[in-house]
Amino acid sequence: MSLAQRLRDALGPDSVFEAVEDTVMYEYDYGLDRSMPDLVALPRSTADVQLLVREAHSAGVPIVARGAGTGIAGGAVPVRGGLVISMARMNRILEIDQANRCAVVQPGVVNLDLSKATERFGLFFAPDPSSQKASTIGGNVANNAGGPHCLSLGATVNHILGLEVVLQDGKVVRLGGNIPEALGLDLTGVMVGSEGTMGVVTEVTVRLMRLPEAVRTALAIFASVDAASEAVSALIGRGLVPSALEMMDKLALSAIEAAFHAGYPPEAGAVLLVEVDGLLEQVEAQAAVVDEVCRASGALDIRLAASDEDRARLWAARKGAASAMGRIAPNYYLHDAVVPRTRLPRILAHVIEIGQRYELPIANLFHAGDGNLHPMILFDVRETGILDRVLAAGREMLNACVEAGGTITGEHGVGMEKQAYMPLIFSADDLGVMGKVRSAIDPSGNFNPGKVLPTPGGEVAATKAVAAISAMAQDVWI
């Protein structure tokens, strides 16, 4: 009996799919890579996941867990085919423990739904990727997601207390617990950020934070990206760590304001969206420092959000910015790199120069406080040969960030897209140790093969997968 039939018999015909029309939407995420799965299954419980993993493992079939598919590095793309396990139906919040400030959730819970559910207890889940309306806690864990408000509170790894994971032989292990600093090796920390290469996460215990008493949100308007970047360094240099510190450049602002009418000035060279929060007295003092430092760095104007509605409008536009880029071009290639904050002005100038040389418009909107760059290369895939230019420009940007002492990904993960760049950051010995840890936990190598660690042929596979979208453009549009 085929693997598909065995899985259908066990989980039911509405939970296992192999027809192309059912599986085609699992061939991509938000990045450029594409590759079709052979089978897609939608489990409802940990026991279902155990069965799927055991069966796929004994058939020697690759297993790729999938959250919402908002990853940007091809992490959820089944580059070697096999079984995609979508966690979409495991989307229940199992417990909110107000006293211990934690919650137990299934991995398919959407990030924002968790904070909405805990708001009535005065609590929230701190990691807030801009994709939080769609991305799942399981995907956040696997990619160690960041977000605008991770500047002061830390990325996902700082907010995960415990995990339930199904391993390659179908066994379930519990890592960590519901108290911070659990005993033993920090295997929870190893699993967070492992991008589905070690097991399928089936339950997550998250830390919850108290909602702040007061919040102040300011829009600081600058004539240039340079001046705004100087303000970022000056703010942090003053010892102030805002809860969020986001930058948007002129091209980004023009698209965002046209789409959302949130009050961003499209004529500005750049803006900083700066938020401080905490106790009321503390917040007033911090807001005064933000005002003073931004003005000293050349801010043309500083506007404080006058109400909760104003603040929500500014954030909705910032977090929805990617969709606004469709006003400029039908496709974007969103890069993700990190540089030391003090290098931001130099690197941004370099990114702009690269865009001009390749004749590609680039919008910059990013978590500036973390030194986390997100240049969006805007293009139309129907233009013959453009993808090669886009990829070459992206490569130059990454190399420039690494040369400036930065790294190849801040929060989107390595996935397929960036595995070939890992040797820019890590020595062969470093990568060897990571490979040993990975194969100690998944000796089969069946969990998300061809991701994160450079594998023979990995670069070729990624290139082929990207080429597939060019071919698709030829088939569909031209």
Ligand SMILES: Cc1cc2nc3c(=O)[nH]c(=O)nc-3n(C[C@H](O)[C@H](O)[C@H](O)COP(=O)(O)OP(=O)(O)OC[C@H]3O[C@@H](n4cnc5c(N)ncnc54)[C@H](O)[C@@H]3O)c2cc1C
């Ligand atoms: C518009 C936009 C804005 C974004 N903004 C941010 C941002 O501010 N910060 C940020 O960090 N990221 C951001 N991202 C990237 C992305 O949303 C995050 O990486 C997110 O964590 C992915 O979650 P997902 O549920 O979509 O996971 P997917 O894309 O489905 O999967 C991502 C990875 O997780 C693995 N995985 C998923 N579920 C499980 C599981 N249960 N067990 C094991 N492995 C699993 C997959 O195999 C894959 O490797 C953004 C993306 C978009 C499109």
